[in-house]
Amino acid sequence: MSLDPNSLPDDVEKLKRIIIFQNIKLTDQKQKEAEYQEEIRLQKLKESEHLDQIERLKIQLFGRKTEKWSQIEKDQGVLFNEIESSLQEDSSEPEEISLFTPVKNHTRKKTGRKPFPEYFPRITMLHDIPEAEKTCSCGHTLSRIGEEKSEKLDIIPAKIQVEVHVRPKYACKKCEGTSDKSLPVVRIAPVPNQIAEKSMLSSGFLAYTITQKFADALPFYRQAGILQRSGVEISRSTLSNTAIQVFEKLSPMIEDVRRELFKSKYLQIDETVLQVLNEEGKSNSSKSYMWVIRGSIREKPVVLYHYEPSRSAKFLEEWIGDFGKLSETLSELNVSLPMGRSTDRVSGIIQTDGYESYDSLLKSKLKILHAGCWNHARRKFFEILKIDPNNAGAQWIVKEIGKLYAIESKAKEGKLSSEEHLSLRQSESKLIVGEIFSWMNKRIVEVAPKSSMGKALSYLAGQWPKLLIFLDHPELQLDTNLVENDIRLLLSVERTGSSPVVRKELLQVQAFIL
Structure with a gap:
């Protein structure tokens, strides 16, 4: 609002007070305007974040999952450095005009089919001409001068057979065992050891079904259906319960593998969420986790699966105590320690994603390097x-x-x-x-x-x-792609079922996917 000069007082002190008041009023208005502009900026930022979140959710629902760029996407980056690229091209020395078009050297790929492995047995199938055609029109017998040979891969479907275990019984008909009462009257060979006691399934059958389930992702209910087509009635529960018996026998081996695994000097660790039924103290809709630890024993990869009802990595605290028993020196590992850690001795490296529990777990382990992804x-x-x-x-x-x-x-x-x-x-x-x-x-x-x-x-x-x-x-x-691939193997096993898994099935997984 403008002031009328004629309304201004002639008194200098009054004029000063008016100017001061107007300055205060103007400052207050500027402050309110700045607050208003800041509020607008924050609202726009919030709106941008919401739109960004909506786009991310749309991508998760409808977008492609691959992280590879198409050729078009790779070329899009050229649009943003076109000027720099053109300047670089213009600054280069002019090329001599040639009447010849250079052809880039290349190695031609060998054509033909890849031969089948030599360890497959070969069955020769002779396709010969009739005997009547082996005589020439001149009357002489034709001589074999060579042959044409080709190979076709054949497969014999699973052969089902029944093992009949016979244990002969022996007894003395003369004394009827009275000559030596310390010995049994009837003598018979002991029952052969079985990995699943009192089971009607042989060890070979169990090895086959467990491989089908945990290596080929063929669930037990589908295996039961396949057997049923052959006239064999074995339920899914029988296959599952027998597998649990096998797991119980393998438990000591898992502990041995764990101890050996943590002697490696380089581990990768990751975890994945699962929905588990009948978990004590938890609802069926709550989340549980399978942890996957990958290392090597004598240069061979070893993967250990471990089930936990929560995402807490506390169980690793005890396990990591066994890690890096080799305790190699820093110079031998060629590793520099970040974040002010001691550089005298290093026991190994653990590589993970950015999950915070790994940081809190490993920050106190001064002799272990924590690598990122x-x-x-x-x-x-x-x-x-x-x-x-x-x-x-x-x-x-x-x-x-x-x-x-x-x-x-x-x-x-x-x-x-x-x-x-x-x-x-x-x-x-x-x-x-x-x-x-x-x-x-x-x-x-x-x-x-x-x-x-x-x-x-x-x-x-x-x-x-x-x-x-x-x-x-x-x-x-x-x-950490290697250990993530191991998790995909686990998910391929569990996704073949039509419902969440139960805890016993997870215990099978940590035994059989080794």
């Missing part, structure tokens, strides 16, 4: 690209992390030694990691913390010390 870090940015395929920042970091995987592929294809692999990571991977670190520190202060990009960057920053471990240890994988 680059795939989980990259997945956060893939989720952004599913919502916004043109997000330049997400495109850039996905491509940079992809370069790390390309380096690993090069090392694998080249069959590099540990020393060569370490050198490759130090010379090439370390530079890429440095670029990602600089980009992360710059972007994390520019984006809203609760936005998809903010959450992805926050996860990356939180995992950063653990993501660096691979640079100094050539045996360490970039990600």
Whole structure:
């Protein structure tokens, strides 16, 4: 509201008071306007977060699950650096005009079918001409000058047979056993040992059905149906209960495997949720968990499954006490310890995703390195690209992390030694990691913390010390994909059923998927 100059007093002191009052009023209005603008900004940010969440949910319901880029998506990144690319092309030296078109060298793939393994038995089936056709029109007998040979793969369906166990009985008809009362009157061989006592199923049959269930994901109810077609009536419950008996016999072996597994110097750990029936103290709709631990014994992979009714990793506290009995020195492992840890001796490395329980469990284990998963870090940015395929920042970091995987592929294809692999990571991977670190520190202060990009960057920053471990240890994988694949095997077994599992079935799983 403007003031009429004629209405202003001539008194200087009064004029000062009017000016001060107007300044206070103006300052108050500016403050209210700033608060209003901040409220609008927060509302827009909240709206953006809600829209972002809606898009993520839509992607989960209807979007594709793969994290691979199509060629079109790869080429989209060129749109954002077209100027730089064109400048690089213009700055290059002009090429000499050639009348010849260069052809890239290539290796032609060998054609033909792959031969069947030599250890398969061969059954020769002769297809000969009739004897009457083996005489030439001139009267001479034809000579065999060669042959044409081809192989076809055949399969013999499962053969069902009944083992008849006969135990002859012996007795003396003369003295009727009275000559030596310390010996039984009737002598008979003992019952052969069985892994499932008093079962009508042989050990070979049990091995077959358990393999079908836990290796080939063929549930017991379908196996019972297959047997029924052959005229054999064996119920699903009989197969399941017998498998539980086998599990009880294998329990000591599981403990031996666990002790040996934790002597490895490198483990991967992951967990998955399951719905379990008849769990004591829990409703049938509550969540339970199967933990999967992957390591190696004498250079061979070993996977241990362990069931827990909760997601708490406390059970690992005791187990990890057995981890890394080799207690190799840091120089032998070629590992640098982050976060101020002691660098005298290291017992091994445990690689996990970003689940917080692993951090609280391992932070006190000063001689164990806790490595992170680059795939989980990259997945956060893939989720952004599913919502916004043109997000330049997400495109850039996905491509940079992809370069790390390309380096690993090069090392694998080249069959590099540990020393060569370490050198490759130090010379090439370390530079890429440095670029990602600089980009992360710059972007994390520019984006809203609760936005998809903010959450992805926050996860990356939180995992950063653990993501660096691979640079100094050539045996360490970039990600936990191996143990995640082991979880997929578990899920393939359980998804073949039509209902949630019961606890006894989970105990079978941890015994049989070894």
